[in-house]
Amino acid sequence: MVTPPLPTSRTEPEGSAVIRVLSYNIRSMRDDTTALARVISACTPDLVLLQEAPRFFRWRKKLARLAAASAQVILTGGGTAAGPAILCSLRATVERTEDVLLPLTPGLHRRGFATAVVRFGGARLGVLSCHLSLQKDERYDQAGMLLDRLAGMGVEHAVAGGDLNERPGGRTFARLTEGLQDCWATAPWGSEYTWTRTDPHQRIDAIFATKGIEVLGCGVPLGQPGVAESDLRAATDHLPVLAALRIPAG
Secondary structure, X not given: OOOOOOOOOEEOOOOOEEEEEEEEEOHHHXXXXXXXXXXXXXXXXXXXXXXXXXOOXXXXXXXXXXXXXXXXXXXXXXXXXXXXXXXXXXXXXXXXXXXXXXXXXXXXXXXXXXXXXXXXXXXXXXXXXXXXXOOHHHHHHHHHHHHHHHHOOOOOOEEEEEEOOOOOOOHHHHHHHHHOEEHHXXXXXXXXXXXXXXXXXXXXXXXXXXXXXXXXXXXXXXXXXXXXXXXXXXXXXXXXXXXXXXXXXX
């Protein structure tokens, strides 16, 4: 079955903006990077929230190559955020960026947030990409840090996306949805499950938005025009999440 396309990006007369946000765990670009770039390009996003972006040897060059191949530019993140990164289209006006390293638990992987404040016409938006811990207590604490970070960005509207390493119903997921909209639950579109790529049966990747944002649709872009299922399977070990959002002016 063909999935109806999401609304296209546009600036609206009252100053609000409809944008597309893609969240995607790219497994350090260890798979088919040509397929990965095709998936990103076909989704025509305004913002790409990456997890497991390259962060070691020549990571900036690798990330720049992906951005160029998918009609995006690097906004922030990568090695400086311990993996999360943000790409954007030329439609975005960048106000500021900040990479945040989270407290390190001995013996566990270092985590961080890539964050930015951008404008689309008259709409101003905080943006955060994250990859939360595999360890449940640390993951729960990181969710609180994520909410604190969004609250401290000085913006009325914000979006966060990433690999949560947890399904809906978990306490970390519940903590995030106390203050944010789970975009899939608000306006389901496409397919739900992001893991695994060969047998999708769990939703562990998600996009969240503050309450003033209108969610027009959110889900895995299976059936999206131009997104080949073979590319989705070859690009990385997760499936991406794509959301169309109406951001109010201001």
